[in-house]
Amino acid sequence: MVALQEELDWQVYGLYGLLSDEEILDTAAPEVKWISVPGVELGERAFEIALARSALEDEGVQQWFERHGATPVTDIPDRWPDWYRDIVQARIDLIESRKDIALIERPEYKRRWSSEPWEKKEKAALRTWLLDRIEEPSLWFGLRDGTKQPRALTVSQLADVLRDDADFNSVAQLYATDHMGKPDIPLADVLAEIVADEHVPYLAALRYKDSGLRKREQWEQVWELQREEDRTGERLDIxxxxxxxxxxxxxxxxxxxxxxxxxxxxxxxSYLEASPDADPTILLGWAGWDHKDQAQALFNLIDDRTRDAGWGTDRIKPLLAGVLEVMPWVRQWHGEYDEEWEGVPADEYQAYFEELCAKHQVSEADLRAWRPEKRTRSRKKAAAKKADAEQPALDSE
Known part of the structure; x- marks a missing residue:
């Protein structure tokens, strides 16, 4: 394909009158020989050979070859037949002697023909397969108080649930062996690696910096105006x-x-800082939950952490803030009578939310103002490391 694309390029130069009849004969293979044009690897095209000869002096050219995974070739390959070697040499000569040809025989105007290495494709395929399997809805619902409810799982708990899945474990070990550098890595470690960039925290204060939180407030105002439009039918200037x-x-x-x-x-x-005290792995929920499910998952976490772990208000507060954040959407999508629910989900959730706020003596303003503590541990470590590095010099003085 690379070789045939080259033949097309040089034939088109001739059709546009950029080449003389003699140059056409020298630089383009006769159509009868197209079937026998030898294979051309990435890095072996005429312009690439001319480019490679300047790579030693031009760092930008070196980076181009590295970025495309091409090996610089400075000599016409010996494996090609003489007639094709002569054609490629004639092309190189024109590139080096003609500014107009050199202008279009440049990387910007040539087909890239770059592709990901097999190892990278395999890693992506295995990772996607594992992530798709982890998103199986049945993993993220369970029986609670006799009813099917959403359940959050830590990475360790997720590993326990999947431990008897032979197919999943087989693919996970293949991923670990080929792309994490070690065989027999614990399943929880494999899961932690593949979900690391696939989650977003449940609470705005955990997602955004201060600038993002200010923008979030403006978005929330817009959403409320849109809801007002829906309620009244009156068009607003949003x-x-x-x-x-x-x-x-x-x-x-x-x-x-x-x-x-x-x-x-x-x-x-992700429910950051909400994992059980005995389990340091990250606590996850499924992004496929609707807003009612998200609220229920938060209520379940609040109940479990207060009843089973004795968490106080300070640790429960961000979870309550998460409920406050999702409630407008619960009211929007689950604010009518539900036969299966035998009531209005939004009303029941709102009542329970207010009960929890009263129990923990927090207001909605308190919850909106909640921010995670700024961590300074890394700075202290850096300062200690710097002091250790400077100590030998002080001792020598």
């Missing part, structure tokens, strides 16, 4: 909310999953 930037998010992976309009594309919801 402002266009600001777009987000990568710098508005706490982590690059959150930005990658949300983008400038903050559209959720992540696979999982």
């Amino acid at each position: 402002p266009v909310p600001p777009k987000y930037k990568g710098a508005d998010f706490q982590k690059q992976s959150y930005w990658s999953n949300r983008g400038k309009l903050d559209v959720p594309k992540e696979r999982f919801i």
